[in-house]
Amino acid sequence: MNKNIFYKFMLISMLFLFANAKELKVIAPWEVTGLEPTQSGKIFQSMQVAENLVGVNEIGELIPALATTWSVSNDGLVWTFNLRDGVKFHDGSSLNASIVEYNLNTNAVLKKSILSYLPLKSIKAKGKTIEVTLTSKFNSLPAYFAHYSTVILAKKSFDENAKVINMIASGAYEVNKITLPLKVKLIRNENWWNGKANIKEASYLAVGKGETRALMIKSQEADIAYNILPTSIKSLKKNPNLNVEFKAIPRARMLKVNSGSEFFNTAELREAISLAINRKAIAKVILKNEDLAATQMFPVSMSLWYNKELKPLSYDIKKANKLLDNAGWKKQSDGFRYKDGKKFEITLDTYNDRPELPVIATAIQAQLKKIGVDLKLLIGSYTEIIRKHKNNTLHLGLISRNFVLVPNPLGTLLQDYGKGGANWGAMNWKNETMFKYLDELKSSDNRQLQYKVTELLQNELPSIPLAWTEKTVVSNKRVNNVKVDPLEINFFLAQIKWTK
Numbered sequence: 001m002n003k004n005i006f007y008k009f010m011l012i013s014m015l016f017l018f019a020n021a022k023e024l025k026v027i028a029p030w031e032v033t034g035l036e037p038t039q040s041g042k043i044f045q046s047m048q049v050a051e052n053l054v055g056v057n058e059i060g061e062l063i064p065a066l067a068t069t070w071s072v073s074n075d076g077l078v079w080t081f082n083l084r085d086g087v088k089f090h091d092g093s094s095l096n097a098s099i100v101e102y103n104l105n106t107n108a109v110l111k112k113s114i115l116s117y118l119p120l121k122s123i124k125a126k127g128k129t130i131e132v133t134l135t136s137k138f139n140s141l142p143a144y145f146a147h148y149s150t151v152i153l154a155k156k157s158f159d160e161n162a163k164v165i166n167m168i169a170s171g172a173y174e175v176n177k178i179t180l181p182l183k184v185k186l187i188r189n190e191n192w193w194n195g196k197a198n199i200k201e202a203s204y205l206a207v208g209k210g211e212t213r214a215l216m217i218k219s220q221e222a223d224i225a226y227n228i229l230p231t232s233i234k235s236l237k238k239n240p241n242l243n244v245e246f247k248a249i250p251r252a253r254m255l256k257v258n259s260g261s262e263f264f265n266t267a268e269l270r271e272a273i274s275l276a277i278n279r280k281a282i283a284k285v286i287l288k289n290e291d292l293a294a295t296q297m298f299p300v301s302m303s304l305w306y307n308k309e310l311k312p313l314s315y316d317i318k319k320a321n322k323l324l325d326n327a328g329w330k331k332q333s334d335g336f337r338y339k340d341g342k343k344f345e346i347t348l349d350t351y352n353d354r355p356e357l358p359v360i361a362t363a364i365q366a367q368l369k370k371i372g373v374d375l376k377l378l379i380g381s382y383t384e385i386i387r388k389h390k391n392n393t394l395h396l397g398l399i400s401r402n403f404v405l406v407p408n409p410l411g412t413l414l415q416d417y418g419k420g421g422a423n424w425g426a427m428n429w430k431n432e433t434m435f436k437y438l439d440e441l442k443s444s445d446n447r448q449l450q451y452k453v454t455e456l457l458q459n460e461l462p463s464i465p466l467a468w469t470e471k472t473v474v475s476n477k478r479v480n481n482v483k484v485d486p487l488e489i490n491f492f493l494a495q496i497k498w499t500k
Helices: 005-020 037-046 097-106 107-112 208-217 228-237 267-277 277-283 317-326 356-369 382-391 408-415 433-442 447-460
Strands: 021-028 054-056 062-063 067-074 078-083 119-127 127-135 174-180 185-187 201-206 225-226 242-257 335-339 346-351 374-380 398-404 463-476
Touching: 005 398, 021 208, 037 107, 062 067, 062 463, 067 398, 078 317, 097 107, 097 119, 097 127, 119 208, 208 463, 228 463, 242 267, 242 356, 267 317, 267 447, 267 463, 277 356, 346 356, 346 382, 356 374, 356 398, 382 398, 382 433, 398 463, 408 433, 433 447
Parallel strands: 021 201, 021 225, 346 374, 346 398
Antiparallel strands: 054 062, 067 078, 078 127, 119 127, 174 185, 185 201, 225 463, 242 398, 242 463
């Protein structure tokens, strides 16, 4: 072989090896708060480290994953999941019914995961299948086994008390190193049952500030960045080295309301707050898309739940003032409202994980001042909202709620507006009619019943919708095949390739 040709061949080979040794760097705002699936399962699921019995495709349909098929008995009480043959965990151990049973029966999963909302009687291994027995019918049960809190891990992931101490799963990537709470380094699983990822090494880095994520993707310190501030998008779109993608997703920004507080203990008081918020201005100025102004809880893209017959949420300062006057909250000379000598002074908690939320909170503060409400902002961790929900000290929480963490909105509704409320849902709000509707929906996919639920939410406002969401993903052009999952379940890392 000619020496020049040989050296050229060797150089090309070395460059090829170097290119394939590069690390795919993903950044997002969410910290890795622990190894338990109930804590950070979403990150490990999204990065294709951990897998579920049931998967979900890009249009929300349930598809086989670690289970190939599932069926239900005639009485609707026993579900059988047939496990996939030949699946190996990252430590070389095999997937079998016993380890699935063990995973789904740990205290953390049964008591803290999405499964705690099911009418479960038992989860048992039966040969090569998993048998789930219920105490009452629940049509959407398979969707619950696509939730991140039900990922399946190898036995060596657990200590003797069934606590997760290692993240050993079965996905396209396996964990090489974890630095809690910020970073996870991954290597390709060479024995993945679904083929091989195109890129050998990947990493996840939690970067809290949206401005920092924008700078990192711009300077090529990251390959893919999630949740970029709308104010940063304009300049990033002009960058010739970057791709910017948008996609409507089933998520809404809303006010979580303490309906037990004297400030919000009637539907009229909650309506007054809603009427004082100029959603279109917030969507246009802050989110750069007026169409994201929420006219009801569920966005247009959720066609099975979006109710065209509902009177839309609107902006009406005059009516808001009248409702507050009627409730006995009167404006005084300082411009604020008082009742029985007490000032209408409340706090709003929000967090930086969703970078637009603090900006929206500031806008709400200014808008509510126009109707005499003195709103104080507290910007910290999302865990503060959960803490204050539990100790009953929350007034308002500005949150971003995903409706399909279980790939069926009923899963979220049962958590948020069922009996007892939830960390991200209703607080001190009880409505027997809602409980009845939700209970009926467990065994009946009834469109009219769904519309009754949306109408009740619109009238009662246990949560106050503000703006719908579109997901923004910015990627460097040195990678291709980057997909935006509208359900926010999968980053589709295994499909991504280096641009040649």
